[in-house]
Amino acid sequence: MSPSERHNVTVHGPADGQPMMFAHGFGCDQAMWRFVWPAFSDEYRVVLFDHVGYGGSDAAAFDRHRHATLDGYAADVLAICDELALDDVVFVGHSVSAMIGVLAAAARPERFARLVLVGPSPRYLDDEGYVGGFSEEDIADLLESLESNYLGWSSTMAPVIMGNPERPELARELTNSFCRTDPEIAAAFARATFLADNRQDLERVRTPALVLQASDDAIAPRPVGEFVHDRLPDSRLVLLSATGHCPNLSAPEETVAAIKTYLAR
Numbered sequence: 001m002s003p004s005e006r007h008n009v010t011v012h013g014p015a016d017g018q019p020m021m022f023a024h025g026f027g028c029d030q031a032m033w034r035f036v037w038p039a040f041s042d043e044y045r046v047v048l049f050d051h052v053g054y055g056g057s058d059a060a061a062f063d064r065h066r067h068a069t070l071d072g073y074a075a076d077v078l079a080i081c082d083e084l085a086l087d088d089v090v091f092v093g094h095s096v097s098a099m100i101g102v103l104a105a106a107a108r109p110e111r112f113a114r115l116v117l118v119g120p121s122p123r124y125l126d127d128e129g130y131v132g133g134f135s136e137e138d139i140a141d142l143l144e145s146l147e148s149n150y151l152g153w154s155s156t157m158a159p160v161i162m163g164n165p166e167r168p169e170l171a172r173e174l175t176n177s178f179c180r181t182d183p184e185i186a187a188a189f190a191r192a193t194f195l196a197d198n199r200q201d202l203e204r205v206r207t208p209a210l211v212l213q214a215s216d217d218a219i220a221p222r223p224v225g226e227f228v229h230d231r232l233p234d235s236r237l238v239l240l241s242a243t244g245h246c247p248n249l250s251a252p253e254e255t256v257a258a259i260k261t262y263l264a265r
Contacts, residue, residue, distance in 0.1 A: 001058060003079040007049040008056035011084075013041040018113070019086040020044035023077065025095030025119075025246075026193050027154075027178040027186065029055025032094070035252035039260070044090065049080055051097075053185035062185050070096065070196050074103035081111050090263065092116040094248055095219070096193045098228075099201075106204040115209040116259055119245050120228050121220040122198040130199070131223040139194050147187045154178035160218050163244025170249055202231035209235040210262040212247065212255065219245040236262060 003009070010030065013020075020040055022033040030048035037046045050057040051073060066072035077100060081089060089112050093101035098120030105112040124132045125139055134142075146153045158175040159165065178186070209232050213225030222239070229237035238258045242251030 001061070003076070003083045004049075006052065006058045006061045007076065007080060008058075009047060009049045009080060009084075012037065012046040012048075013044050015045060017043055017045035018088055018090065019047055019084075020090040020092065021047045021049075021077070021081075021086070023049070023091065023093040023097035023100060024051065024054070025097055026189060027054075027174070027181060028094075029057075029177065031055065032177070032246070032248055033092075036092075036248050036256055036259075039256040047080070047084065047086065051189070052076065053182055053189070059182055059185065062182075062188075064188065067188060067192065069192055070100050070103055070198065073097075073100045073192070074107060077101070077104045078108055078111065081108075087111060088113040090114045090116065092118065092259070093120070094118040095120075095245065096189075096196075099196065099198045102198060102201055102205055105207040106201055109206055112207045114263065115205070115207050116212065116262070117209055117228065118212045118248060118255070119214060119217060119220045119225075120211060121224045122202055122228060122231075123196065124194050124219075125197075130227065131221065133219065133221045133224060134194070142194065143187070143190060146190050147183075150183035150186060151179060161245045162250065163216060163218065163246075164250050167250065170244075170246070173249070174246070199227075199231065202228060203233065205232055206234065210259065211235055211237045212240055212258055213237060214240045214242045214244060214247045214251075216243040217245050236265075238262070 091101040098117035159171040
């Protein structure tokens with residue numbers, strides 16, 4: 001099975017356009033970009049995909065060893081780039097996929113032109129001199145709850161992640177997305193996500209990057225976005241008025257405008 005088949009790759013826009021790859025966050029699939037990618041399909045060759053175990057991907061391709069760390073997911077991204085001969089890629093990664101893009105660009109910088117990191121976090125755990133947003137107890141409780149009662153965890157966490165309590169339909173969509181995922185794959189991806197520490201990897205990246213930081217983000221608070229911006233050698237930080245961790249759903253117009261402004265620079 002090819003990487004495109006394995007990851008349910010879909011391609012839109014002109015075949016000779018600059019590639020623009022969209023990568024979804026934890027518990028989601030490529031549909032989470034449906035309000036964003038059409039704004040770029042006239043000019044760019046838009047490439048969407050699902051991480052293994054999500055959306056229309058092949059769940060049988062999930063490998064406990066390969067996908068125990070985010071490096072395995074970065075290798076999946078590079079496999080898609082290799083198969084489709086994608087060069088000069090604008091990589092747009094949401095949440096954990098922001099760090100997956102960082103790892104891919106650090107490993108193979110020749111593939112990437114720019115990174116757009118939406119709600120990135122190189123480490124969710126607080127550390128001395130570093131605000132990640134979660135204590136060790138927080139993460140331990142989160143993982144224990146996820147592994148013992150995945151459906152209950154999904155319905156509890158989705159509103160926290162999404163924010164925007166005045167728009168409950170957004171949290172419902174995220175809950176439904178979580179619930180379509182195999183709990184074992186979700187638990188493994190959660191461990192790879194929430195136990196990762198990619199702070200030192202940021203300094204290895206030479207690809208220009210845009211950091212999009214939403215306001216009032218319970219998952220990746222503002223100090224995290226500022227840390228990412230400070231550590232990336234060539235980056236621009238944009239603070240969105242959007243709230244919550246998923247501006248691609250809650251504020252797609254503002255997200256699109258920020259990306260377009262950056263790419264036009």
